[in-house]
Amino acid sequence: MNDDQLIHAGEKMSNDANMEAMRNFKAKKRDIKPILTERDSLLLSGLLGLKRERMAKNPFSFYRGSVELMNHDLERIPMSDINLLIAGDAHLGNFGFYGSPEHQLLFDLNDFDESHVGHFEDDLLRFMVSALLVAKQQGFDIENEVNPFLRDVLDTYRSALVRMTEIPAMDKLTLPNSIRNISKIFGTLKDGEKHFKKSFQKITAKSINKALRSTSDYAVEKYTTVLSNGERRFIDNEPVTVHIGKKDYQKISDGLDRYYNHTKSDIRFFLSNFQIVDIVRHSVGVGSVGTLCFLVLLEDANNNYLVLQIKQALPIYKNNVIGMNKNDSLGENIVDCQLILQTASDPFLGWFNTQDKSYYVRQFKDMKGSVNLNKLDLDAFKDYVLVCVILLARAHSQSPTFPMIIGYLKNSDKVKKSFIEFANEYMKQVEMDYHTFIKDLK
Numbered sequence: 242m243n244d245d246q247l248i249h250a251g252e253k254m255s256n257d258a259n260m261e262a263m264r265n266f267k268a269k270k271r272d273i274k275p276i277l278t279e280r281d282s283l284l285l286s287g288l289l290g291l292k293r294e295r296m297a298k299n300p301f302s303f304y305r306g307s308v309e310l311m312n313h314d315l316e317r318i319p320m321s322d323i324n325l326l327i328a329g330d331a332h333l334g335n336f337g338f339y340g341s342p343e344h345q346l347l348f349d350l351n352d353f354d355e356s357h358v359g360h361f362e363d364d365l366l367r368f369m370v371s372a373l374l375v376a377k378q379q380g381f382d383i384e385n386e387v388n389p390f391l392r393d394v395l396d397t398y399r400s401a402l403v404r405m406t407e408i409p410a411m412d413k414l415t416l417p418n419s420i421r422n423i424s425k426i427f428g429t430l431k432d433g434e435k436h437f438k439k440s441f442q443k444i445t446a447k448s449i450n451k452a453l454r455s456t457s458d459y460a461v462e463k464y465t466t467v468l469s470n471g472e473r474r475f476i477d478n479e480p481v482t483v484h485i486g487k488k489d490y491q492k493i494s495d496g497l498d499r500y501y502n503h504t505k506s507d508i509r510f511f512l513s514n515f516q517i518v519d520i521v522r523h524s525v526g527v528g529s530v531g532t533l534c535f536l537v538l539l540e541d542a543n544n545n546y547l548v549l550q551i552k553q554a555l556p557i558y559k560n561n562v563i564g565m566n567k568n569d570s571l572g573e574n575i576v577d578c579q580l581i582l583q584t585a586s587d588p589f590l591g592w593f594n595t596q597d598k599s600y601y602v603r604q605f606k607d608m609k610g611s612v613n614l615n616k617l618d619l620d621a622f623k624d625y626v627l628v629c630v631i632l633l634a635r636a637h638s639q640s641p642t643f644p645m646i647i648g649y650l651k652n653s654d655k656v657k658k659s660f661i662e663f664a665n666e667y668m669k670q671v672e673m674d675y676h677t678f679i680k681d682l683k
Contacts, residue, residue, distance in 0.1 A: 244406050244644040245644075247642065247643075247644035247645045247647075247648070248644045248645065248647050248648035248651075249648060250645055250648065251323065251644065251645035251646060251647060251648025251649040251650075251651070252648035252649070252651055252652070253648075254321055254322065254323070254645065254648070254649055255321075255648065255649045255650070255651070255652075255653040255656055256653070258321065258649075258653070258655070258656060259319060260655055260656060260659035262317075262318045262319050263318050263319075263659045263660075263662075263663045264659050264662055264663070266314075266318065266663055266666050266667065266670075267666060268666055268667070268669035268670035268672075268673050269670070269673070270673055270677065271673075271674070271677070272677075273307075273310060273674050273677055273678065274681065276309050276310055276313050277307060277309060277310065277678075279309060280309065280555060280556075281531075283555055283556075284531030284532060285531050285532075285533065287480065288480060288524055288530055288531040289531055291480055291481075291524060291530050291531075292306060292530035292531045293678075293682060295530060296678065297678070297679055297682060299378060299675075300374055300377075300378070300671055300672050300675040301334075301371065301374040301375055301378055301614075303671065303674070303675040303678055304332065304370070304371060304374055304671050304675075305332060305334055306530075307674070307678075308329070308330045308355055308367075310674060311366075311367060311370075311667070312355075312363075312557075314667070314670070315360075315362075315363050315366065318663075320360040320362045320363070321360065321361070321362065321645075321649055323360065323361055323642055323645045323646055323649060324358055324359060324360060324361075324642065325358065325359075325361055325637055325640030325642050325643060326356065326357075326358055326578060326581055326582060326637075326639065326640050327356065327357065327358070327359045327360070327361065327363055327364045327637070328350050328352070328353060328355070328356055328364050328582060328633070328636060329353070329354075329355030329356045329357055329359065329363070329364070329557065330352055330354065330355040330367065331350065331364040331365075331367050331368045331371075331633055332367055332368060332370075332371035333368070333371045333372060333375055333614060333625075333626070333629060334371070334611070334614065335350060335351060335352040336348065336349065336350055336351060336611070336612075336629045336632065337349075337351045337448075337452075337609065337610060337611035337612070338445075338448060338449065338452035338608060338609060338610040338611070339351060339452075339587065339607065339608055339609050339610075340587070340604075340607045340608030340609075341417055341419075341585040341586075342585065342586075342587075342588040344608070345417065345419055345585075346419065346420075346449065346452060346453065346608055347417050347418050347419055347584070347585055348418055348419075348420065348423065348445070348628075348632070349418045349583050349584060349632055349636075350582055350583060350632060350633070350636055351583075351609075351611075353575050353578045353579040353582065354529070354554070354555065354575060355557055356574075356575065356578035356579070356582065357557055357574075357578070361637055361643075361646050362660075364633060364637070365395075365398065365633070365660070366660065366663060366664060366667070368629070368630060368633060369391060369394065369660065369661070369664040370664050370667050370668055370671065372387070372391070372394070372626050373387060373391075373664055373665065373668040374668055374671060375614050375617075375622070376622065377668065378614075378615070379614075379615070379617065379618075379619075379622065381619050381622065383665070386619060388661060388665065390623055390626075391660075391661045391664065392657060392661065393623075393627070394626060394627065394630050395650060395657050395660060395661075397430055397431070397627050397630055397631060398630045398631070398633065398634045398650075399634075399646070399647055399650040399651070400430050401427060401430060401630070401631040401634035401635060401638075402634045402637070402638055402643055402644070402646055402647050403647055404426065404427060404429075404430065405634065405635060405638035405643070406644060406647070408426060412426075413638065413639075416584065417584040417585035418583075418584045418585075418632060418635070420438060420441055420442060420445075421438070423437075423441065423628070423631070423632070424437045424438035424441065427631050430627075430631065431624075431627060440624045441624070441628055443621070444612060444617070444621050444624055444625050444628075445612055447613070447616075448610045448611060448612045448613070449610070451610045452608050452609060452610025453608060455606045455607070455608055455609050455610055456606070456607060456608065457546065457547055457548055457604065457605070457606065457607055458546075459606060460548045460605050460606035461473070461538075461546045461548060464476060464482070464523075464536065464548070465519075465538060465546075472518065473518065473519070473538065473540070473546065474518070474519045474538070475519050475520075475521040475536060475538060477521070480524070481523065481524045482521050482522070482523045482524075482536075483521060483522050484519075484520075484521050484522075485520060485521065485522050485535070489520075489522075490520050492595055493520050493535055493537065493551060494517055494520070495595075496551070496593045496594075496595055496600060497517065497537065497549075497551075497593070497602075499593035499594070500591045500592065500593040500600075500602050501513075501591075503573070503576075503591045503592055503593060504589070504591040505588070508588055508589060508591075512539070514541045514542070515539035515540060515541045515547060516539065516540060516541075517537060517538070517539060518538050518539065518540045519537075519538040520535055520536070520537050520538070521535065521536050522534065522535055523535065523536045523550075525550075525552075529552070532552060532553050532555060533552070533553035533598070533600075534550065534551065534552045534553065535550070535551040535552075536548055536549070536550055536551075536605055537549045537550075537551060547604070548604070548605040548606065549589060549602055549603070549604060549605060550602070550603055550604070550605040551600050551601075551602050552600060552601055552602075552603075553598055553599070553600055554571035554572040554574070554575050554592070554599045554600060554601055555571065556571060570592065570594055570599050571599040572592030572593065572594065572599040572600045572601040573592045573599070573601075575592070575601050576590055576591065576592045576601050581639050582636040582639060583636070584635070587603045587604050587607065588604075589602065589603055589604040590602070590603050591603075612625060
């Protein structure tokens with residue numbers, strides 16, 4: 242089917258859509274422990290306390306660390322049959338800056354641990370709920386300011402998908418999400434290219450400067466020290482950063498040998514000049530705390546250093562179970578999804594498997610940065626949300642079924658209204674779950 246046929250199919254699907262279950266969703270008090278603890282057996286028990294501490298900061302932090310809850314709830318709501326590769330955890334905190342293979346600063350989705358083939362609504366609703374949580378946290382008027390704006394968000398998402406049908410296929414593949422390219426491709430969706438670029442740069446100015454300073458040299462300076470014998474080693478900072486035993490050290494070292502076989506030839510050749518000098522376990526993020534994550538310090542013959550991050554790939558919680566398949570390489574799946582959904586990716590991205598675990602590898606702190614959501618005023622918040630939903634649309638447009646979404650959202654007020662009503666009710670569900678979570682911690 243061509244794009245026009247897919248759009249028509251999406252329109253028909255929208256006309257026949259039953260939105261009753263979504264509209265009738267009501268927040269309620271419930272026992273969240275069985276769902277939240279389902280993956281605990283796969284995590285480091287000694288770090289579960291730190292994870293819960295970070296989740297307890299506020300409702301949005303809780304939301305970031307509890308994607309299983311929303312997966313559980315969305316599975317019980319009938320969705321369209323428009324399936325495509327989704328990010329799986331597309332909240333506002335999972336967009337940020339990073340360096341391209343050419344060392345160009347890009348802005349895009351940056352978390353793919355939950356990525357899989359699923360309903361486009363799962364990403365879009367998770368995104369909308371996150372916007373509401375951040376807006377409420379900032380004290381914005383939800384009823385009079387944010388809810389009307391959510392309709393703009395849905396319209397902009399659809400317009401961005403339309404735009405992706407208009408640009409040449411090779412541009413979709415080769416144009417990375419630099420500020421210049423984002424403004425050039427999508428500027429017409431909001432006040433023109435110059436205004437779009439100026440607005441985006443204003444929102445992200447401090448984040449850009451921080452990202453540009455966040456290099457491998459910065460990581461070495463911040464996380465390592467030179468010992469009395471002249472050797473450089475990581476700094477212990479328990480419980481976040483700790484050295485590991487000989488057995489685990491050897492496992493990771495052997496795993497890196499296998500990782501080299503899953504990288505491009507130029508990267509493999511480059512890394513052949515380096516040797517491992519230190520490895521630590523290092524906890525990151527909110528939802529990722531407890532997941533096995535390591536930093537590896539590499540050094541070449543001329544005392545140049547490189548820090549790689551190795552992160553365990555966990556199975557996704559779906560249909561009340563952990564999707565474990567011993568024939569799957571979970572790390573490879575995450576890498577593949579990232580390469581598809583991002584317009585350009587970390588050149589050191591790769592994966593390896595051990596006997597009982599799967600990992601993916603990337604460069605640590607290379608031009609990585611994010612916008613401080615707590616610093617956004619209402620206008621900046623709106624501009625930032627629109628940029629992010631445009632990039633979500635671009636990621637979704639990598640799947641050949643995406644034009645169906647254009648038709649699905651074309652003239653259907655009932656669909657858009659149902660999305661907004663559900664997002665508001667689900668925000669209340671997150672807040673209820675958060676208060677239950679805090680109560681259970683005491």
